[in-house]
Amino acid sequence: MAVNGAVTWLRRAEEIDGYDLSASDSEEVHVLAVDDSLVDRKVIERLLKITSCKVTAVDSGRRALQFLGLDEEKEANGFDGLKVDLIITDYCMPGMTGYELLKKVKESSAFREIPVVIMSSENVIARIDRCLEEGAEDFIVKPVKLSDVKRIIDYMTTDFREGEERRRGINKRKLRD
Amino acid sequence: MDLVKLQRQLVDYRDSLYHECFLDEQFTQLQELQDENNPDFVVEVVSLFFEDSERLLNELTKALEQQSIDFKRVDAHVHQLKGSSSSIGAQRVQKSCIAFRNYCEEQNVEGCLTCLQLVRQEYYLVKSKLEALFKLEQQILSAGGSIPI
Numbered sequence: 001m002a003v004n005g006a007v008t009w010l011r012r013a014e015e016i017d018g019y020d021l022s023a024s025d026s027e028e029v030h031v032l033a034v035d036d037s038l039v040d041r042k043v044i045e046r047l048l049k050i051t052s053c054k055v056t057a058v059d060s061g062r063r064a065l066q067f068l069g070l071d072e073e074k075e076a077n078g079f080d081g082l083k084v085d086l087i088i089t090d091y092c093m094p095g096m097t098g099y100e101l102l103k104k105v106k107e108s109s110a111f112r113e114i115p116v117v118i119m120s121s122e123n124v125i126a127r128i129d130r131c132l133e134e135g136a137e138d139f140i141v142k143p144v145k146l147s148d149v150k151r152i153i154d155y156m157t158t159d160f161r162e163g164e165e166r167r168r169g170i171n172k173r174k175l176r177d
Numbered sequence: 178m179d180l181v182k183l184q185r186q187l188v189d190y191r192d193s194l195y196h197e198c199f200l201d202e203q204f205t206q207l208q209e210l211q212d213e214n215n216p217d218f219v220v221e222v223v224s225l226f227f228e229d230s231e232r233l234l235n236e237l238t239k240a241l242e243q244q245s246i247d248f249k250r251v252d253a254h255v256h257q258l259k260g261s262s263s264s265i266g267a268q269r270v271q272k273s274c275i276a277f278r279n280y281c282e283e284q285n286v287e288g289c290l291t292c293l294q295l296v297r298q299e300y301y302l303v304k305s306k307l308e309a310l311f312k313l314e315q316q317i318l319s320a321g322g323s324i325p326i
Contacts, residue, residue, distance in 0.1 A: 037229075039260075039264050145203075145206050
């Protein structure tokens with residue numbers, strides 16, 4: 001799981017133009033939060049904002065796909081400027097479950113690199129394993145606490161920063177040449 | 178109004194809510210997410226919980242009145258109520274939902290009806306307790322004091 005995360009962030013760092021590093025550094029992590037519960041959406045939104053993330057909260061897997069521009073039936077709704085850095089989704093939702101959303105994201109060439117974290121009130125090993133096997137980055141047992149969110153964001157941004165620093169090191173060498 | 182006395186009253190009242198399991202550590206977590214820039218966060222989340230719960234209780238009543246009860250539907254509503262009560266730390270409501278779900282699985286109508294009554298009772302209890310707590314908080318703030326942690 002940790003190895004996957006590091007590879008994901010390194011790859012993204014290499015795609016960024018070397019001279020734009022300062023802009024990317026100060027950019028907030030943009031999280032797409034998916035939960036059919038209004039109460040839970042409010043809580044996760046606050047937890048993410050406290051951890052200095054930009055948040056878009058939607059109430060279904062369908063809307064999440066629409067936001068990403070993956071929904072076959074609807075066009076992307078004009079949010080394509082805002083890149084999503086992390087998806088955090090509830091498992092049990094009517095219509096499309098969090099697991100189904102995870103699969104759709106991982107099946108997409110455009111979005112499979114986005115880490116997906118699953119939240120569930122049910123601490124079922126089989127469920128957790130299934131999600132991790134499908135490519136979920138992490139699994140949080142509800143109710144979600146600040147420590148859960150901090151852990152995930154810290155882990156993500158550390159990998160990103162390390163990737164950036166490595167990149168900067170490469171650039172400096174190139175300049176001297 | 179004696180500010181110190183009010184603050185004391187609030188601490189004692191709040192402690193009793195934890196002691197009697199009306200609230201658990203998730204409620205404390207919510208309070209920790211509140212700050213000067215978001216001073217109404219807890220009240221806002223709890224208000225959403227009240228609205229959502231009352232909607233779900235209505236749905237449950239309707240669903241259990243049907244000639245042919247859709248237990249999957251009943252279970253789905255209870256699952257939602259269990260989730261939201263857990264998210265705000267309303268422990269007794271959450272626990273009463275667990276028993277309810279078992280009766281749904283057994284398709285036991287009587288059991289479900291009894292549980293609905295229990296859940297409704299627990300909900301209205303915690304609602305009145307939280308409202309009393311918020312009222313105390315307001316009184317303290319109006320008197321120019323701060324809410325003790």
